[in-house]
Amino acid sequence: MRTKILVADDDKMVRTTVSKILEMFGHEVVSVNDGKYVAEIVDDSFDVILLDINMPGMDGFETIEALNLLDYDIPVIFLTGAGSMDYAVKAINLGAYDFLTKPIEDLDIFNVKIRRAIEKRMFIRREVHYKQELEDDVRAKAIELEKTNKLLLQYSHSLENATVQLMSSLQNAMEEKDFYTAGHTMRVTEYAVLLGVAMNVSENDLVILRRAAQFHDIGKLVIDLSCIQKPGKLNDEEWALIRKHPVVGANIIKPLGFMDREHFIIRHHHERMDGKGYPDGLKGDDLDVLTKILIVVDSYDAMTSRRNYRRNMTMMEAVEELNSCVESQFDKECVLAFSEAIVDFTSTGDAFSREYLEKFNIEQEN
Numbered sequence: 001m002r003t004k005i006l007v008a009d010d011d012k013m014v015r016t017t018v019s020k021i022l023e024m025f026g027h028e029v030v031s032v033n034d035g036k037y038v039a040e041i042v043d044d045s046f047d048v049i050l051l052d053i054n055m056p057g058m059d060g061f062e063t064i065e066a067l068n069l070l071d072y073d074i075p076v077i078f079l080t081g082a083g084s085m086d087y088a089v090k091a092i093n094l095g096a097y098d099f100l101t102k103p104i105e106d107l108d109i110f111n112v113k114i115r116r117a118i119e120k121r122m123f124i125r126r127e128v129h130y131k132q133e134l135e136d137d138v139r140a141k142a143i144e145l146e147k148t149n150k151l152l153l154q155y156s157h158s159l160e161n162a163t164v165q166l167m168s169s170l171q172n173a174m175e176e177k178d179f180y181t182a183g184h185t186m187r188v189t190e191y192a193v194l195l196g197v198a199m200n201v202s203e204n205d206l207v208i209l210r211r212a213a214q215f216h217d218i219g220k221l222v223i224d225l226s227c228i229q230k231p232g233k234l235n236d237e238e239w240a241l242i243r244k245h246p247v248v249g250a251n252i253i254k255p256l257g258f259m260d261r262e263h264f265i266i267r268h269h270h271e272r273m274d275g276k277g278y279p280d281g282l283k284g285d286d287l288d289v290l291t292k293i294l295i296v297v298d299s300y301d302a303m304t305s306r307r308n309y310r311r312n313m314t315m316m317e318a319v320e321e322l323n324s325c326v327e328s329q330f331d332k333e334c335v336l337a338f339s340e341a342i343v344d345f346t347s348t349g350d351a352f353s354r355e356y357l358e359k360f361n362i363e364q365e366n
Helices: 012-024 035-041 060-070 085-093 107-176 184-198 203-214 218-222 236-242 245-253 257-267 289-304 315-324 332-344 354-365
Strands: 004-008 028-032 048-051 076-080 098-101
Touching: 004 012, 004 035, 012 028, 012 107, 028 035, 035 048, 035 060, 048 060, 048 107, 060 076, 060 085, 076 085, 076 107, 085 098, 098 107, 184 203, 184 289, 184 332, 203 257, 203 289, 218 245, 245 257, 257 289, 289 315, 289 332, 315 332
Parallel strands: 004 028, 004 048, 048 076, 076 098
Antiparallel strands: none
16 A cells, blocks of 8 residues: 655645655645644554644644644644754654754755654554454454353353252252141241341341241251151250251351352351350341241240140230340341331231242332
């Protein structure tokens, strides 16, 4: 490609002479008689601009300032008969590539300076092209990475859902073996969501709370709990066996990296505010709000569910019992919120489904 040079000089003889010299060296030349025309016709196709300084309309310094705003990065060479040091310094400060005096006496030097300016322009173009290719490459890889991440996320969600469904099936199978615990998990999950909404926990925390409630007794899967169905109260050995289920359940959940918080809640859903619970004797601020919620609703369902060695409490009796054990066993805020929420509560559906959670939230908002 022929290089393209723009010449601006108010002296017609100078424009003609410089243009013929440049054409002799093989360049395409466009010439104008005023700096204001430079800003009008310049575009990215030009390789070098030669500017006279003293022009009547827009002088060379004003012209290069206008060019700087256009941001074409075209090398500018000042060609002027006023060869003072002040002019040269001002030209360089404005970003000029070089400074030549006229008349042109040495064509070889002139040609060298023009070619160097062209080489700089070629370097700038290559750099811009390289940056554009790099940006395009990065953009393409970012799109590819985003697609890969979406696939991985879909796979992760599918794996989580499959795991949760499998555990739910095992949980249901366990409850079906025991008349007295059948439905316990479902009710505790509904109560947990009820209390979580009443206490304004976040949507993300509601999902965690619901899942923790759903699997809080999963440890009973691997423990022989036939003693639960015995007609009388449990002895110390039987109680020791039952008290293992939070730890066993937490160990079942532990390998599932997406259920870290659920792991904590499941392990500690039989702790107490005074530290006399099990398995770790945590108390007060050692327990997060989701664990405190599950402790309350699990105990409430235990009190209101039928057992063969005692009668089940009514709702009001169980609420009264919760309040009597505030601070010693239960968190005060949780008990207060639950006491108010449970009065008007009616079971509305499958507490294990996302649709249930969304429906429950809508009903609470209305």
